[in-house]
Amino acid sequence: MAHYLSVGPVPPKRHTQHRTPTGGLYYEELMGEEGFSSDSSLLYHAHIPSAILSARNWELPDQRTVANHPLKPRHLRLHDLFPDQDWTTTDAVTGRRLVLGNADVRLGYAAVGRPSPLYRNATGDECVHVESGSGVVETVFGHLSVGQGDYVVLPRATTHRWVPGGDVPLRLYFIEANSHITPPRRFLSRYGQFLEHSPYCERDLRVPTAPRVVDEQDVEVYIKHRGHGAGGLAGTVHVLPRHPFDVVAWDGCLYPYVFNISDYEPITGRIHQPPPAHQVFEGNNFVICNFVPRKVDYHPLAVPVPYYHANVDSDEVMFYVGGDYEARKGSGIGQGSVSLHPGGHSHGPQPGAVERNLGAEFFDELAVMVDTFRPLELGEGGQSVDDGTYAWSWAGQRAAS
Template identity: 70%
Template sequence: MTFYRQVGSVPPKRHTQHRNTEGKLYYEELMGEEGFSGDSSLLYHRGLPPAIVDSSVWALPDQTLHPNHPLRHRHLKLHELFPEGKPAETDMVDGRRLILGNADVRISYVAALRESPLYRNAIGDELVYIESGGGVVETVFGTLRAHRGHQVLLPRATTHRWLPDGPEPLRAYIIEGTRHITPPKRYLSKYGQLLEHAPYCERDLHGPDEPFEATGTDVEVLVKHRPAGEIVGTRMIYASHPFDVVGWDGCLYPFVFDIADFEPITGRVHQPPPAHQAFEGSNFVICNFVPRKVDYHPLSIPVPYYHSNVDSDEIMFYCGGNYEARKGSGIGQGSVSVHPGGYAHGPQPGAYERSIGLEFFDELAVMVDTFHPLRLGTAALACEDTGYAWTWSGRGPSEWI
């Protein structure tokens, strides 16, 4: 995070006694990044934060990944994994389907109606985009409301759970880093303030406003971690409820960012993807493509020019409007395009010419660019539109020359 907040009851000075009205001490916990040299917050608990009574194996959902081989562009239709009109008897944790991943980032999709178990990702931050539906995220820092268009940033090791609360499933696109997800460094002052050229500011980032306390004993928390490179799960049983925080302060906490508050950067000619960047992680970036005025040079071509991802795989999740460059490809709401490094991609046939003279794009998409190749989850292979790779040529594999 980039700015300090204080919520609930904290003592006037850190690392000093903090007691309740009966004189009992609260227990201070430092939650910090990069050892003791990164952002942190101090949380004040009623019970001992490390007190567990049991620890056992939690079998994670399928984590298998397959190489993108033979190399080709791919179109994934995520709604086929959780069809419309069918009950989504899943939750936001155990119901996730792994779509893509590498050693730096993993992307999953879920449609959930049930409340999730308590969960903590001890590998890295999660950025969760809400495609549709809504609900509440209960966290050790307090609660957050999340609905369509929200990007929910959950720092590494934040204990939380999801409670969908509408008649429709909460559909979410989940980006998991192996470290931290932050605003791009070029948007920040040397002290961490978002600068004037950034497409959003601190007013757009909404953290918890008050503590959320729960009681109970022998409380189960599912923990995802990486003891020796392999991703595994552990089921921890806490002696008392982890949501026993009476107050906290610092610069590390979960927050909600509404994609509608992202201010697009436009120009006379087509702006490259970094103009749309919202966040960055270790060896990947996240961009928001939102409705916007497009290029206004008299000879401009508003859709992207054809480009080769020399160093990157480009993953686009289409979550609203009508993406001009993909018209005619079969891509629609809930689609993901996978454009791997190694050869060019760009507008579909006819889109280049059709875009001339347009003044506005009504499109909404979240993009992840990685700097190491991505592999395909089993779920991706289960929802692939296998004809997408040939749509630029109008031919299929049997017609190759």
């Protein structure tokens, strides 16, 4: 993030002595991006942050993918991944299932009911959308309370854990990058401030509470990192002599934050707006958009639902999280569904949707879209909940099986 935060007592000058109440030194850790040539934060630890007692392999959840071949659009029912009896024993780290992925981004899903282990993604940033439920994301920077509609953006290598609350599952949609995830550059000044035409701004972001020092010993941290396993990934568990949540203060421009989809101000027009008008974040070779309840096109001859379009440069993934998605009616898609429209396939509204929605003034829909600029492959989760019929839904009774 561009704007500077200072949490807790920090010394007046960087990289100078910062002493404990008993006269010892706090241990300063610089956490920075792009070889310390981009955003960074300074964290002050009570103990040495690099100390580890042991390391062992962590067998990651299945990261294998298969090509979308033969090429066709897909409908994936994510709620079927976690039946009622499964979510109570599932956590957000070891229990997440891979739905789609390529070399730039992996899309996963989990319905969780128990706290996760401490976790650090060393391959890239994570953007996690909370479909439903509530909980707390405990991080080395402090805690974030989260609930329905929240995007949680976690910078690469941020140590954290997910703690669900209540007696219903915390349903999470994971967007794991091999890069950083940021607000779109066109919404920012050259110095990083949100511009006036941006659909959200700094006031809409929630940042961590003051760090809570945890005094525990022999603590495990699960780490996902680059390796020679499926997807070029591997897992390791480090055992630390002291709990990593020993930060007493920090400052800088790199930290986790939360943005709620209800605070996104949609950009509308007299005629249909293209998908970039709905963008909320971007990463290397992919973008994240969201479609929120909004007034729709108000030209007297407007066609409110999307026109048929071909993604000549990208695959389009839509996660449907609420409302009525008018263009997809009759396809079987509902809340918890994911549609994959691959590059090379022209797609658009289901039969009858255009005529049915002529004259509509408002759409009550909520969806998270990821467009990737390299083809996506199916993970084990995506393969297991493919409905098998969506590709033929535009052809009606003449569909193949």
